[in-house]
Amino acid sequence: MFxxxxxxxxxxxxxxxxxxxxxxxxxxxxxxxxxxxxxILILIFVAFQIFDVLHFFRMDRNYDLNKLCHKNL
Amino acid sequence: xxxxxSLSQQFGNLFQVLSLKTKIHKFTHQTTLETIWTLAPVxxxxxxxxxxxxxxxxxxxxxxxxxxxxxxxxxxxxxxxxEFPFLNPVDFRLSFKRRIFDSYILNVGDLITxxxxxxxxDQALLIPLKTHVDLIVTADDVLHSFALPSAGVxxxxxxxxxxxxxxxxxxxxxxxxQCSELCGTNHGFMPIKxxxxxxxxxxxxxxxxxx
Numbered sequence: 001m002f003x004x005x006x007x008x009x010x011x012x013x014x015x016x017x018x019x020x021x022x023x024x025x026x027x028x029x030x031x032x033x034x035x036x037x038x039x040i041l042i043l044i045f046v047a048f049q050i051f052d053v054l055h056f057f058r059m060d061r062n063y064d065l066n067k068l069c070h071k072n073l
Numbered sequence: 074x075x076x077x078x079s080l081s082q083q084f085g086n087l088f089q090v091l092s093l094k095t096k097i098h099k100f101t102h103q104t105t106l107e108t109i110w111t112l113a114p115v116x117x118x119x120x121x122x123x124x125x126x127x128x129x130x131x132x133x134x135x136x137x138x139x140x141x142x143x144x145x146x147x148x149x150x151x152x153x154x155x156e157f158p159f160l161n162p163v164d165f166r167l168s169f170k171r172r173i174f175d176s177y178i179l180n181v182g183d184l185i186t187x188x189x190x191x192x193x194x195d196q197a198l199l200i201p202l203k204t205h206v207d208l209i210v211t212a213d214d215v216l217h218s219f220a221l222p223s224a225g226v227x228x229x230x231x232x233x234x235x236x237x238x239x240x241x242x243x244x245x246x247x248x249x250x251q252c253s254e255l256c257g258t259n260h261g262f263m264p265i266k267x268x269x270x271x272x273x274x275x276x277x278x279x280x281x282x283x284x
Binding site for chain 1: 117120121124125128131132189192222223224225239240241242243244246247248249269
């Protein structure tokens with residue numbers, strides 16, 4: 001009857017971990033947060049670089065387009 | 074923002090240099106930049122790997138356990154065997170009690186209000202609080218997996234093999250988990266329900282055989 005007090009169960013549309021009950025799970029949660037920091041950092045950095053490449057190499061900046069791709073004699 | 078802006082100028086110039094559109098530059102390397110983009114990922118990976126390995130090996134440390142729980146995965150229910158010490162209230166001697174029971178899912182029709190569909194069982198596994206528990210997981214027929222997300226447990230149940238996991242639960246609660254290895258038709262209908270409670274309640278509830 002009072003199960004919902006404890007929240008150690010999957011919830012509807014749950015996006016995060018359940019509440020931790022052991023030191024091991026707390027440590028896993030901490031490590032996950034720690035790794036997520038780098039993940040978001042790299043995500044922003046790479047997205048920014050991709051945006052840069054798209055910006056600096058877009059077609060209307062490429063004035064001297066060369067029609068030649070092969071030299072088949 | 075200024076950092077990224079200046080960075081974009083740097084990289085933008087670099088890409089224009091590398092694309093060789095306008096004129097040929099004399100230099101072919103940018104040693105400083107190459108050193109940075111080689112070493113920076115190395116340090117990031119080391120910074121992630123070291124705490125990760127520390128945790129990985131810390132989880133495997135076996136502490137001397139007070140009680141042992143053996144969970145046997147079967148098609149499609151869990152069978153638990155436990156043996157635990159307690160102080161006999163009659164003669165005040167240390168006694169041991171063993172309990173073996175099956176844990177079946179409750180049908181939807183048998184649920185009472187507030188219970189969880191496909192997560193409730195007829196006889197829950199009891200785990201005492203603040204006690205080092207040695208969890209031994211094995212299977213009888215096919216592969217199963219014993220999982221309790223709140224306790225940080227996910228152990229494969231392999232026939233003919235005993236997998237160990239140490240549990241130390243810090244707070245009272247009702248932990249739910251499910252079989253986490255495809256094991257057949259009713260794979261989704263063999264949940265794990267563990268109730269964490271004080272040692273006295275644990276002994277009492279196990280003697281009564283309820284919960």
